[in-house]
Amino acid sequence: MNTIEREVDVLVIGGGTAGPMAAVKAKQADPSLKVLLLEKAHVKRSGAISMGMDGLNNAVVPGFATPEQYVREITAANDGIVNQKTILAYAQHSYPMIEELDRWGVKFEKDQTGDYAMRKVHHLGTYVLPMPEGHDIKKVLYRQLKKHRVEITNRLVATRLIVGADGRIAGTFAFDCRSGDFHVVRAKAVVLACGAAGRLGLPASGYLFGTYENPTNAGDGYSMAYHAGAELSGIECFQINPLIKDYNGPACAYVTGPFGGYTTNSRGERFIECDYWSGQMMQEFHNELSGGNGPVFLKLDHLAEETISAIETILHTNERPSRGRFHAGRGTDYRERMVEMHISEIGLCSGHSASGVWVDETAATTVPGLFSAGDMACVPHNYMLGAFVYGRFAGESAARHAQVHDHAVVDAAQVDTERTRVWAPLLRQAGLPPAQVEYKLRRMVNDYLQPPKVTRKMQLGLERFEAIHDDLNRLHAANPHELMRAMEVHAIRDCAEMAARASLYRTESRWGLYHARVDYPERNDAEWRVHVQLHKNTAGRMACFKRPLEPYVIDMDQHEQAAYQKLRIKSA
């Protein structure tokens, strides 16, 4: 196994959604820059949208919504804990991004007059734009990468960021998951776009890779940002989704909603007013399941044949094309049977909730030269379009940074230490198989962290995660592929500890089920209208602290602030 060193100006880690956009935008900002896109899988089919996406969840289109309205909606949906400036920056650049994607060849649904065919799913405003042919989106991105001459390396797994002697970012360490070669990539600026921590909780099926998120996104980005000294935020605001039971894909009540589909309890009654995913909605879902009214179903069997076939075309060809196969295997036909739903295991993902690396409205993290975008960057409810917009910000910011900074000085011992750590599982003669350690770790995450959150259980969970920390020194990899799984276990363990510590720190309940604390059942605005930040402190320990909210830039009225707290249908 070799060590391979290279130097670039801008390094983008993660070739899914935000990453390719960042790389293209960095090149557009300054074509003379050497821009490298480093991908763990293959850029053609990687990330959360590997097979496409069936729509935009948060399109701010003139005539349907204003940026100010959108900021109010997300402020309410995230129970007030937002840096409004970051959401406003997204909202203002949302429409120009749609137009740009449209020019690049992404097909959005339009009406007879050629206007975007917007649908209402959120509680207050209208933000959903279907993409019935959204399966092409990765191809469109790939064409742009080629056109802008972005360099690409596939199958490189980043393990730790390199931090310079002056605290500036200096690049990344990585290894090749096929050859085991160790890579040192030096850069003047780095964009982290590694997706969600999607392999945190264990799906009820017990299948490690049966996750909602693309399991390649194991939380590597969260772990790397943490070890580089970046602040993370809102980690206690877990991602929990209402999914098809066992299949672990979205039931997509909000795709079917505009067609007349909805979520019901076992009596076929609606119990929530709004299918937009929020912690409050998940709390109602949980109440229905635990209160004896479950299971919960997606109901479509009352719809007309042509409506159902339209739904099938969207749901079975885009984001999760194997969905039809799953239903066929269980004999579920939307025309005759409701689809059984369930609550997912926990994950961390700002695209859906709010956990991520702290970024400002230019996608800058708290580490100089490090930018972040997409599911792992803390801009609540940012979804795919937010990943594109923040990918753009991150690419442009990284290009600006690289124009005025040189490579940071790196002490050589850092390289040796990381290479030793990464190669250790391959060089050990025997030890623990990564899959076994991962299974146990994630089962403990379910046992101790799945909401409702109980203080004593989370403390016990922390003890277990500490114990598994020792097991990391015994991981054994039989080949470079297993080495990838072994290093992912490191990242998953870091994320589990973050999830426990941040949850213990916020001694109140907020965001419905995402942070429902049995010992502190009430929301406490007097003490907790703040961000909970998590970082590695000067003693090298994981620590939490409060960061005050930035003053709102958009006024909120009382009615709107409370809108997401009243999701239960009155009669149910």
Next chain:
Amino acid sequence: MTFPTFALAQQRTSVPVRIDDEKCIADKGCTVCVDVCPLDVLAIDLTRGKAYMAFDECWYCMPCEKDCPTGAVQVDIPYLLR
């Protein structure tokens, strides 16, 4: 520091991805399914010149099946989920 070693057992698993050897043209140099898989769980058996699933770590996401030029790949839902 030395750690105790562990005996390892082999456990069998039924993998969700099947390759039709008749159709697979890996022997002619094709590696499409191996290239596109986000989990990197497919490989080419060099002795037979055919693709196969080397690791049971599948997201049933289907790029391997969609992108295969000869229609040789069939993705099933992993048994534990079915």
